[in-house]
Amino acid sequence: MYLEKRTFIGAEYEHLEVKGTCRITKQGKKVPIKFKRISTINERIGYWRKANQIHAWFVKNVQKGVDDCRQYSVSLEQLKELVTNCKTVLKEKGKADKLLPSQSGFFFGGTGYDEYYFDDLKYTVKMLNQIIKELEKEYANKNFSEIYYRSSW
Numbered sequence: 263m264y265l266e267k268r269t270f271i272g273a274e275y276e277h278l279e280v281k282g283t284c285r286i287t288k289q290g291k292k293v294p295i296k297f298k299r300i301s302t303i304n305e306r307i308g309y310w311r312k313a314n315q316i317h318a319w320f321v322k323n324v325q326k327g328v329d330d331c332r333q334y335s336v337s338l339e340q341l342k343e344l345v346t347n348c349k350t351v352l353k354e355k356g357k358a359d360k361l362l363p364s365q366s367g368f369f370f371g372g373t374g375y376d377e378y379y380f381d382d383l384k385y386t387v388k389m390l391n392q393i394i395k396e397l398e399k400e401y402a403n404k405n406f407s408e409i410y411y412r413s414s415w
Contacts, residue, residue, distance in 0.1 A: 263309065263310040263311070263313060263316065263317055263320075263411075263412075263413045263414075264306055264308065264309055264411070264412050264413070264414070265306070265307050265308030265309070265336070265393065265409060265410070265411055266304055266305065266306055266307065266308075266333070266409070266410045266412065267304070267305045267307045267407045267408070267409055267410075268302050268303070268304050268407060268408045268409075268410065269302060269303045269304075269305070269405070269407040269408075270301070270302050270406075270407075271300050271301060271302060271303055272301060273297055273298050273299070273300040273301070274298055274299060274300070274301060280300075282297060283297055284296070284297045284300065307393055307409075308389055308390070308393060310382065310385075310386070311371075312369065312370060312371030312372075313371075313382040313385075313386070314364055314365045314366070314367065314370040314371055314373065315358075315362040315363060315364045315365065315379060315382065315383075316344070316362070316382060316386055317365065317370070317413055318362070318363060318364070318365040319344055319347065319362055320334070320336075320411045320413075323340060323343070323344075324336050324340055324411055325411075329413075331412065331413050331414055331415060332412065333410040333411070333412045334410060334411050334412070335408060335409070335410055336409045336410060336411050337409075338394065338397050338398070338401070338409070341390050341393065341394055341397075341409070342394060344386065344390060345386070345387055345390045345391060345394070347361045347362055348362065348383040348384075348386050348387045348390075349387060351380075351383055352380065352383050352384065352387070355375065355380075358375050358379070359375070362383070364379060369415050393409075397409070
């Protein structure tokens with residue numbers, strides 16, 4: 263389960279006056295990427311493993327009920343809503359089944375409302391708070407990135 267950030271660079275358009283270089287090596291060998299061909303940069307900014315309640319939330323609130331392992335655009339407001347739900351359930355555990363119900367399925371881990379369930383919520387709050395902070399700073403500076411959620415089973 264991944265969150266990815268896609269940032270438009272547009273280095274191929276001279277009128278944008280994009281400056282920089284790209285020097286990347288992998289296992290000691292240069293990766294042949296030409297800077298002036300960079301259109302977007304994709305970054306993995308979030309990752310979960312077997313957090314079925316988080317996946318179920320994305321399917322319901324972002325993917326309109328379709329669970330097909332494709333990329334779906336996620337708004338800053340949706341990320342904030344997920345954080346709010348996580349915080350509410352951490353304070354009021356009785357709301358777990360309503361706000362962030364667990365879900366069974368292939369590779370989904372346990373479905374109990376146990377320490378692992380609540381650890382996933384704490385992890386999600388910590389991770390998303392950092393992502394939200396970074397995005398708000400970017401947006402304030404008129405730099406807009408797109409965020410996507412994708413699952414892979």
